[in-house]
Amino acid sequence: MAVALVGLPGAGKSAVGRRLAQRLEVPFIDSDHVIEERIGCSIRDYFEREGEASFRDLEQAVIAELAAAPHGIVATGGGAVLREANRVALRAGFHVIYLRSAPEDLFRRLRHDVKRPLLQVADPLGRLRELYDARDPLYRETAHDVVETGRPTVATLVNIIVMQLELAGIASPPPGGDLPD
Numbered sequence: 001m002a003v004a005l006v007g008l009p010g011a012g013k014s015a016v017g018r019r020l021a022q023r024l025e026v027p028f029i030d031s032d033h034v035i036e037e038r039i040g041c042s043i044r045d046y047f048e049r050e051g052e053a054s055f056r057d058l059e060q061a062v063i064a065e066l067a068a069a070p071h072g073i074v075a076t077g078g079g080a081v082l083r084e085a086n087r088v089a090l091r092a093g094f095h096v097i098y099l100r101s102a103p104e105d106l107f108r109r110l111r112h113d114v115k116r117p118l119l120q121v122a123d124p125l126g127r128l129r130e131l132y133d134a135r136d137p138l139y140r141e142t143a144h145d146v147v148e149t150g151r152p153t154v155a156t157l158v159n160i161i162v163m164q165l166e167l168a169g170i171a172s173p174p175p176g177g178d179l180p181d
């Protein structure tokens, strides 16, 4: 099984992805963690030191590697869809799910966040709205499925995604799980 999660910062790619992988008993890979292991510092520090373009080059290299041997559940960073090469590689290698959330919901989750460099601005809600307008079409272009994440809890989202993956034949239902007694 190879599933990649895309969506804006705060959509739940990392949190839902980790729980989904536990539930399906497959590996979980967060592309941002792979990058942080390579650079030896936080993404926020790297942005400040080297700039966003350099981060995007690293991100593209990591996504190309993951897409070359796709397996498990991959949580991407919110900007992974910005480059066409990433969109093509993700869509070709993975079943891609767009975790869609309104900027207002994301803002509620991230209003105290200090880790996301793009949101360390005077008006993070305004920034999230700009990111949404710019990226929503790119997430849709990349994804095979869209899941709304505004209201459901992480646990409910995991259930919804498992059900969709089972219906699409990507995940197998547990043996005898749905049979009547």
Ligand SMILES: Nc1ncnc2c1ncn2[C@@H]1O[C@H](COP(=O)(O)OP(=O)(O)O)[C@@H](O)[C@H]1O
Binding pocket: 007, 008, 009, 010, 011, 012, 013, 014, 015, 016, 075, 078, 109, 110, 149, 150, 151, 152, 153, 154, 157
């Ligand atoms: N559906 C949800 N309901 C409530 N909180 C959520 C939900 N999804 C994510 N969160 C919380 O929002 C924050 C950001 O989630 P995260 O998984 O890091 O997002 P992403 O990786 O997409 O940027 C975390 O504190 C996470 O626990």
Ligand SMILES: O=C(O)C1=C[C@@H](OP(=O)(O)O)[C@@H](O)[C@H](O)C1
Binding pocket: 007, 008, 009, 010, 013, 014, 032, 043, 076, 077, 078, 079, 080, 115, 116, 117, 118
């Ligand atoms: O939206 C973005 O451009 C980014 C999102 C972050 O990941 P999350 O989506 O997990 O916050 C991280 O990759 C980096 O800070 C850039």
Ligand SMILES: [Mg+2]
Binding pocket: 013, 014, 015, 032, 075, 076, 077
């Ligand atoms: Mg994340």
